[in-house]
Structures are given as structure tokens and as C-alpha cells.
Amino acid sequence: MKTLTANLPSLSPSSKYTVSLAATNLVDSLNQGVTNTAIAGKGVIMFTTNGGATAAAPTVAVVDSSLIDFNSVVNLDWNPASGAKKYNVYRSMFENWGTTTTASPYRLINTVGAAGVIVSSSDYADNFTDDVNGDKAIIHDTTNGALSAVTNFVEAGHVKLTYSYIVKSVNSDGTEGAASTAVSAADVTGSNIVNAGAVFTADLIDGNGTITVFFSEPLDETIAETATYTLSGITGTAPTVSSAVYNGWDAFNGRSSVTLTLSASLTAANITSTTVSTGANGINDSVNAGDDVVTITAGSGSPNSACVTENVAGTAASTAVGDDVQVIAVGAVTTLGATIINSGPDGVCNTTAAGGETQVLTVGTGLANQLAFNAGADLNLDSTVGGDDVVTRTIVITVSGVTDVAGNAIKTTTVNATTAGNRINSDGTFTLP
Numbered sequence: 001m002k003t004l005t006a007n008l009p010s011l012s013p014s015s016k017y018t019v020s021l022a023a024t025n026l027v028d029s030l031n032q033g034v035t036n037t038a039i040a041g042k043g044v045i046m047f048t049t050n051g052g053a054t055a056a057a058p059t060v061a062v063v064d065s066s067l068i069d070f071n072s073v074v075n076l077d078w079n080p081a082s083g084a085k086k087y088n089v090y091r092s093m094f095e096n097w098g099t100t101t102t103a104s105p106y107r108l109i110n111t112v113g114a115a116g117v118i119v120s121s122s123d124y125a126d127n128f129t130d131d132v133n134g135d136k137a138i139i140h141d142t143t144n145g146a147l148s149a150v151t152n153f154v155e156a157g158h159v160k161l162t163y164s165y166i167v168k169s170v171n172s173d174g175t176e177g178a179a180s181t182a183v184s185a186a187d188v189t190g191s192n193i194v195n196a197g198a199v200f201t202a203d204l205i206d207g208n209g210t211i212t213v214f215f216s217e218p219l220d221e222t223i224a225e226t227a228t229y230t231l232s233g234i235t236g237t238a239p240t241v242s243s244a245v246y247n248g249w250d251a252f253n254g255r256s257s258v259t260l261t262l263s264a265s266l267t268a269a270n271i272t273s274t275t276v277s278t279g280a281n282g283i284n285d286s287v288n289a290g291d292d293v294v295t296i297t298a299g300s301g302s303p304n305s306a307c308v309t310e311n312v313a314g315t316a317a318s319t320a321v322g323d324d325v326q327v328i329a330v331g332a333v334t335t336l337g338a339t340i341i342n343s344g345p346d347g348v349c350n351t352t353a354a355g356g357e358t359q360v361l362t363v364g365t366g367l368a369n370q371l372a373f374n375a376g377a378d379l380n381l382d383s384t385v386g387g388d389d390v391v392t393r394t395i396v397i398t399v400s401g402v403t404d405v406a407g408n409a410i411k412t413t414t415v416n417a418t419t420a421g422n423r424i425n426s427d428g429t430f431t432l433p
Contacts, residue, residue: 060165216254219405276373295372309357314333
């Protein structure tokens with residue numbers, strides 16, 4: 001048996017080497033060339049070395065943790081750690097059963113290269129025995145080359161889930177270093193009321209005794225059924241909400257719902273539509289649409305409103321301008337308080353009073369706070385309200401005390417008041433408290 005000894009130059013740590021067994025390069029201990037065909041030209045020897053520096057633990061943060069909702073994508077962020085060639089990401093899931101919490105062990109879910117590109121993903125779907133119809137609580141999306149976990153912070157429609165993440169740096173030897181400090185992700189964003197106007201107004205019919213309110217995420221069932229729901233704006237005696245039933249999460253439509261049973265059925269006399277008045281400037285500044293019933297044309301005021309009146313008995317001095325109507329001719333005898341000029345068909349005053357007469361309407365305005373239009377037969381306000389026009393809601397449901405599964409209250413602040421709030425109006429819009 002022959003022993004082959006190879007004398008190599010100095011080696012570097014964490015490196016890969018290849019030794020060729022070519023006949024022209026091999027000599028024996030007497031420095032004689034090897035011609036034994038059993039040895040020469042039979043391939044290569046490959047080996048690696050260890051000795052890489054221990055990788056430091058990274059400092060990890062959850063991106064936008066204060067904005068996480070029940071179905072958010074969780075993004076982790078960290079700066080490069082000394083000695084790290086890649087990073088192993090581990091996650092633990094916590095099921096919160098009221099006063100009891102069940103935690104899964106940390107499991108490897110991703111390996112991320114030093115450049116931030118995912119090297120491999122286990123696609124590990126954490127879940128326990130509540131895996132209904134194969135629906136997993138978590139699925140990791142690696143298609144965008146970013147470390148993101150498409151999560152669900154609600155399990156089986158009613159169990160609150162939270163997650164804990166740690167990251168371990170891996171050095172050039174492939175050895176893990178110490179774990180980072182754990183960071184957590186939880187649903188901290190409340191639900192919206194998401195009734196479309198047509199859905200809500202469909203309940204407002206003669207003889208109907210139930211109204212359904214829809215929400216953007218799963219709710220705490222016990223709280224949803226014991227919360228306060230107030231019905232206001234009813235003409236005549238308003239029925240109260242006698243009971244509330246939570247209908248669960250509708251995954252197909254992406255919403256949950258609560259059906260409210262009223263103490264008495266609605267009648268035709270109870271139901272009136274939303275109205276919009278002209279506001280302080282007396283002009284309909286809105287864009288009218290749909291079947292809304294328009295009393296004052298857009299851009300106009302209430303027709304033929306008093307614009308200039310007599311201050312003292314005498315003769316008329318003011319002259320009508322534009323489409324304003326000269327009710328009393330210039331020089332004609334007047335009485336105290338008599339209308340000399342009205343605003344004409346467009347309802348906007350164009351005339352400046354003369355001779356000490358009273359300017360009832362400021363030039364460029366109409367008679368303030370007049371009915372401009374109201375929602376049509378479908379009770380849905382189709383127009384876009386503009387300017388200083390004033391909306392008067394009729395039937396309004398106010399929701400108080402409802403929380404999502406994570407315990408977050410309904411959103412009460414938003415950039416767009418039509419998408420959040422705790423009050424749903426009969427015209428399908430939402431108002432803030």
C-alpha cells in the first residue's frame with residue numbers, strides 16, 4: 001500500500017482547494033516521476049479549510065411595526081454584521097387564547113445572502129391543529145427577492161397570533177453566531193367599517209327589522225355581540241338595537257359582519273334621505289349626480305332672493321346688475337324694508353346697493369343655508385359635496401366598543417373620511433366621531 005503525501009503552500013481559512021493527480025506533476029520520495037497508471041491521471045483531490053472569524057449578531061428591526069394590520073407583510077431590516085456571509089432567519093408563532101398563550105419553537109424560515117437576496121426559503125407554514133381545509137397561517141413570499149413574510153395575525157377567524165423573529169449571522173465556515181435580540185410583530189391596526197352605500201341602504205326599507213354592518217377584518221366575537229350600536233336620525237320613534245349577532249369572517253369578500261336586530265321594524269315614515277344645504281355662501285358648490293333630487297342648480301343660489309332692500313321710505317336708488325331683477329324701478333316710491341332688487345333666476349346677487357339702501361346679500365353670494373339637493377329614492381347620496389355646502393345625515397348607525405381579534409378599536413382617524421370611522425350613514429359614507 002502506498003501513501004501519497006502532498007506538500008502544499010500556506011493555506012487560508014475558509015477556503016476551497018483542488019489538487020490535480022496529473023502524472024506529469026507527481027514525484028515519489030526520491031523525486032522520481034510517478035508513472036504508475038494506477039495512480040497517475042486519476043482525477044483530483046478537493047478539500048476546504050475552516051478558521052473563519054466568528055460572525056457578530058445583527059441588530060434587527062421590524063419595518064413599520066406600528067402599521068401592521070391583521071394581514072400585513074412583515075419586513076425585517078438589519079445592517080451588515082461583522083464576519084457574516086449570510087443570515088439565517090428564525091420565527092416563532094404565539095397563539096393567544098385569552099389568558100393562555102401557546103408558542104411554537106423558533107424554526108428556520110429563510111437564509112439571506114450578505115447582499116440581502118434570499119438564498120433559500122423553507123416556506124415553513126407555522127400552524128397548529130386549527131389548519132382548516134389546508135389554509136396555513138403563514139406563507140412566505142420570496143418572489144420579490146426581499147425578506148418578507150405574508151402573514152396572517154388571526155387563526156381560524158378568532159385566535160390572535162403574534163410572531164417573534166431572531167436572526168443568526170453565518171460566517172465563512174458556515175457556522176452560526178449568536179442570535180440577534182428577538183423582535184416581535186403583531187396586529188396593531190384597527191378595523192374599518194366597510195359598508196357600501198347600496199348594501200346599507202338596502203336594509204332601510206319599510207318592514208325590515210335588521211341592519212347588517214360590515215368590517216374590514218375579523219372581530220372579537222364576544223365584544224362584537226355586546227358592543228353598543230345606536231340608530232339615530234329616524235323620523236318619528238326610533239327603534240333601538242335589541243341584539244347583535246357576529247357572522248364571522250367572510251374570506252371570499254374579505255370582510256366580517258354583525259347583524260343588528262331592531263326592537264321594531266322600520267316603516268316608510270321612519271326613512272328619510274340625506275340632505276345638503278348651500279352653506280354660508282348660499283351657492284350649491286357640489287357636483288350633482290345620480291338620482292339625487294336637485295332643488296338648487298349647481299353654481300346657483302336660491303332664485304329671486306332679496307338682494308337689496310329699502311332702508312328708509314323714499315325712492316329707489318339701486319340699479320340691477322346681471323340677471324338680478326329690478327323689482328322697484330329707480331326713482332319709484334318705496335316703503336321701509338321693500339325689496340328693490342332680487343337675485344334673479346341664478347340666485348346670486350350681482351348688484352351693489354346705492355343711496356343708503358340695505359345690502360341684504362353680499363355681491364357674489366346667495367341666500368345662506370337653503371336646501372340644495374337630497375339623496376334620491378335609493379337613499380344613496382351620489383353627488384360630490386363641495387365648497388361650504390352642508391350635509392345633514394338622516395339615519396346614522398354609531399358603533400361603540402367593537403374591537404378586532406387583536407383588541408384594536410375601530411379606526412377613528414383617517415386621511416379620507418369615507419373609508420374609516422365609527423359612524424356609517426344611510427348614504428353610504430362614513431363620518432368620524
